[in-house]
Amino acid sequence: MMSPGQVAEAASLCHVFQATAAAVPDEIALRSSDGTVTLTWHQYEQRVRRIAAGLASLGVGRGSTVALMLTNRPEFHLVDAAVMHLGAASYSVYNTYPADQIAYLFSVAENDVVVCEEQFLDRVREAGRQAGTATVVCVDAEADGVIGLAALEAREPAGFDFDITWRAVTRDDLLTLIFTSGTTGAPKGVELTHGNVLFSLGSNMTSQTEITGGADLRGHMVSYLPDANLANRWSAHYGPIATGSTTTTVRDGKTVIQVLRDVHPTGFMGVPMIWYKIKAQIEQALAARAGQARTAFEDAFRLGTAAARAEVAGTTLSPAETKQLALADEQVLRPLREEFGLDRMWVTTSGGAPIAPEALEFFMALGVPLCEVWGMTETAAAGLANMPGRRRPGTVGQARHGVEVTLAADGELLLRSPGVMRGYRGEPEKTAEAVDADGWLHTGDVATIDADGYVRIVDRKKDVIINSSGKNMAPSHIENSVKLECPLIGSIVAIGDTRPHVTALITLDPDEARAFAAALGLGDTGPDALASHPEILAAVEEGVTKGNARLARVEQVRGFTVLPVFWEANGDELTATMKVRRKVVTEKYAKEIEALYARPADRGTAALR
DSSP, X not given: OOOHHHHHHOSOHHHHHHHHHHHSTTSEEEEETTSSOEEEXXXXXXXXXXXXXXXXXXXXXXXXXXXXXXOSSHHHHHHHHHHHHTTOEEEEOOTTOOHHHHHHHHHHHTOSXXXXXXXXXXXXXXXXXXHTOOEEEEXXXXXXXXXXXXXXXXXXXXXXXXXXXXXXXXXXXXEEEEEOOOSSSSOOEEEEEHHHHHHHHHHHHHHHHHHHTSOOOOOEEEEOSOTTSHHHHIIIIIHHHHHTOEEEEOSSGGGXXXXXXXXXXXXXXXXXXXXXXXXXXXXXXXXXXXXXXXXXXXXXXXXXXXXXXXXXXXXXXXXXXXXXXXXXXXXXXXXXXXXXXXXSOSEEEEOSSXXXXXXXXXXXXXXXXXXXXXXXXXXXXXXXXXXXXXXXXXXXXXXXXXXXXXXXXXXXEEEESTTSOSEETTOHHHHHHHBOTTSOEEEEEEEEEOTXXXXXXXXXXXXXXXXXXXXXXXXXXXXXXXXXXXXXXXXXXXXXXXXXXXXXXXXXXXXXXXXXXXXXXXXXXXXXXXXXXXXXXXXXXXHHHHHHTTSOGGGSEEEEEEOSSOOOTTSSSBOTTOOBOHHHHHHHTHHXXXXXXXXXXXXXXXXXX
16 A cells, blocks of 8 residues: 555556555455445456456547446446556546537547446437447446447457556546536536646545544545546545545435445545535434433533534643543444444545534534535645644635645635646636646635635635625525525525625425425425425525524525425536526526515515515
8 A cells, every 4th residue: 555645656546556456455445335246456456457458449548538427336436447547538427417518528528438327328329429429338238339348348459468558657647537517608628637636645645644643544435426526536436546445336326324324434525415414314313312311412512512612712621521521422422423324434524615614513513523625626626624623614724735825816715736737628728717827726716814824715706796785795605504504495596796685596405395295294296386385485484594693684685585496406507516507597587586676675584585
């Protein structure tokens, strides 16, 4: 196994993969959450050899690109690793993309091969016809005109030498393309080299070594987010390659909270919404307790909260309190963490959007090492992080090892490191706009940096609300405060630019709303019926009211409407990563927005809807 420094300086990620496979050949590398697939590192490496040979027979080689349209399954890891051993670059396609969007990616990436599942064949074939991509490999079925994975592995191209091929791959070779989600235009293809990702991995491993006191970094990760997003590819694919950890793949993301309970991972990366859902489930479990059990938890939680606040303040508990907390943790808090699969974590992260400080404090009080972090695809995920023992809620932490940050004159956060992308594929002008002549990446985030180097993200540079009185507000802060208080909410969009006060468009979370409806005995669970049901509206109103209590007066939501639709990933309103396309939303729902401002601006609950 390589040390953090060795990973950071390795000749390529292929060299790291081979070192790991040789060091822990009999340890489990990949497993599916349903238990149907389990592969050791030796088996993983052998499959990679065969798939690489098969891809080479199709003409894939150094400098090639290969598209992957797969759910979270072991075959993603096998194929992706095989591609990189050829000196080629892979990229993943969001499963929700229609054929024309897939064809656009094909045209930008210029791939001649696409690997997919049977359920995506029709769209992939249509995209291939549009873009001229001819060869399709299907991992789970045999079909006319495509190559099955088993058939691919059986190919033996003349003259192909796997070991010579992967040893020739260098740090400067392209490792992957990650297409941005395109909130304001067509997706851009971020080019990340082996060197970019190796730096990022080494930086993170250095931090992990500090947390664990130099212990073995082998652990257990969960793959459940789309691999078209760097966050999952980095944490559940590249990271385990460097540390020798096990990855459990979760094909149905709706089951991830149950999978956490089953596998007890040592690390986990989640967006705020998943943490809010876990928090809600824990609170439901606690609400069912009574008597002595309830009192014991309240006492333990009080001590945990005191410890969390002491950490933030840079102080410590008294010796008596420390002893009491240790006992409470053993008897109450640790069993609760075990119940929800949160007991083995060294560090777990929240990113992608700001997490409410109250939610972060809740998990800190339970003894969960949850840390808010910040990174971008363009930085190979190396950016800023809080660390257990020195967390500051409301910030995204300090610069990681080897990362520099500063602020531009207008408050925009700038970042420089060896992890910064090679550029946007085929778009030199946009690359030059993003990365200046001195190597500083202009992130698009407005931030502040305190004396200790902790960074607080104010908002996206282009998303700041400026009301009619000239007050600047961060819509994400408003939205996050309300979402924390109401699990029924799927999306909320704060409106208020050039307006006298803030209003909001809200859509329901389909799963939470239907579960709520089932508890009420409702038969019609369509979005229109749910969005107009009095009890659901009352629950949303209560959440808005509670969220408002944590906002400044000017930020408070004075009116809202629950739209009779469910917004879906990669629909008109949301990107594939569930980011809101604000311009699209404000244009599409202009009538609903105007109706909100036609109502009285009274802040009483009767006027909220």
